[in-house]
Structure formats: structure tokens, C-alpha cells
Amino acid sequence: MIEFKVTPIRNGTVIDHITVGMALNVLKIIGIKGENVQSTVSVLMHVPSKKAGWKDIVKIEDRELDPKELDKVALISPNATINIIRDYNVAEKFVVEVPDVVKGIVKCQNPGCITNMHEPIEPEFLVESKKPPMLRCIYCDRIMTEVSDYII
Ligand SMILES: Nc1ncnc2c1ncn2[C@@H]1O[C@H](COP(=O)(O)OP(=O)(O)OP(=O)(O)O)[C@@H](O)[C@H]1O
Ligand SMILES: [Mg+2]
Ligand SMILES: [Zn+2]
Incomplete structure (x- = not known):
């Protein structure tokens, strides 16, 4: 069954497989505070994961993460995947990695x-x-x- 819980984004980043409970910390890391938001941000908390258990997801339109932000996300959520969305499709996908x-x-x-x-x-x-x-x-x-x- 396909479920659409949020509107698809045309271009941007989907941070998927976030450790459940960490979505708001991810927003903090990438500097999303509310009053400064200029593009659509969707936050899904406590979503069933196909792999096992539960996860959080953050979807940000028209934004990519810089290396420092990726390192920070890895530290709070080492299994998070970064999906770069271009023209509604996943153009790139990688797992964050805790830096040396x-x-x-x-x-x-x-x-x-x-x-x-x-x-x-x-x-x-x-x-x-x-x-x-x-x-x-x-x-x-x-x-x-x-x-x-x-x-x-
Ligand atoms: N255009 C889009 N807008 C919003 N979210 C999207 C878009 N395209 C993909 N996603 C989301 O990005 C994530 C990765 O998409 P993908 O199609 O690779 O799913 P998947 O095959 O389940 O990947 P994975 O094996 O990493 O879980 C999913 O959470 C999906 O809902
Ligand atoms: Mg999936
Ligand atoms: Zn010390």
C-alpha cells in the first residue's frame, strides 16, 4: 500500500531512517528554527520502518546539507540516509558516516x-x-x- 503522508518535493533533501526521537535535533543541526524558514520542511516522527521498528524523517525543499551538518547528523543518528531529490526523484542516496x-x-x-x-x-x-x-x-x-x- 502506498501512503502519501506529505506532499512530494521537487528538489531538496530527504533525511530518512533518523533514529526515532531525533527529528527535532536534526532540525536544530541544520538551523531550522521556524521564523527563518524560507522553504517547505516536513517532519515525520515515529513512522514505522520497513527494516525494523520506528524512525523519524525530515524533508527539506531546496536545501542540501554541508559536510559539517552531515557529521553532526551522523553523531545523533548513525543510520540516517541522505536522499538528494531532483525533479521529484531520488538522484543520490548515501548513509551518513561518523567522522574519524x-x-x-x-x-x-x-x-x-x-x-x-x-x-x-x-x-x-x-x-x-x-x-x-x-x-x-x-x-x-x-x-x-x-x-x-x-x-x-
Ligand atoms: N519527491 C519526493 N518527495 C518527498 N519525499 C521523497 C521523494 N522521493 C522520495 N522520497 C522519500 O525519500 C526516501 C527514499 O526514497 P526511496 O524511493 O529511495 O525509498 P526506499 O526504496 O524505501 O529507500 P530506503 O531503502 O533508503 O528506505 C523515502 O522516505 C521516500 O518517501
Ligand atoms: Mg524505505
Ligand atoms: Zn573534556
């Missing part, structure tokens, strides 16, 4: 970490595992447990 180096895109969750003091030190993490993402601060050794709350 996480630098300057996540804040350390340890309030006592030197990167959270007044020093101008850019937070940096070792990627101990990509799926699920496991980040260790190179300055204080803290393992990040709530990455989605600390995206810069």
Missing part, C-alpha cells in the same frame, strides 16, 4: 573540562566506536553519553 575526527562540532559534557573554561581550546574527541558513536574527550577523558545535547 570529531573536532569543533561537539562540546565536552564535563563542565570542569578545560575546553569549557575561558581558554580558547577547541573541543576534540577520539572516536572509539562509530556505531553506536562513542566519543572520548582528548583533554579530560570523559566519555560522551548525551551527544545530541552537546552539538555546537
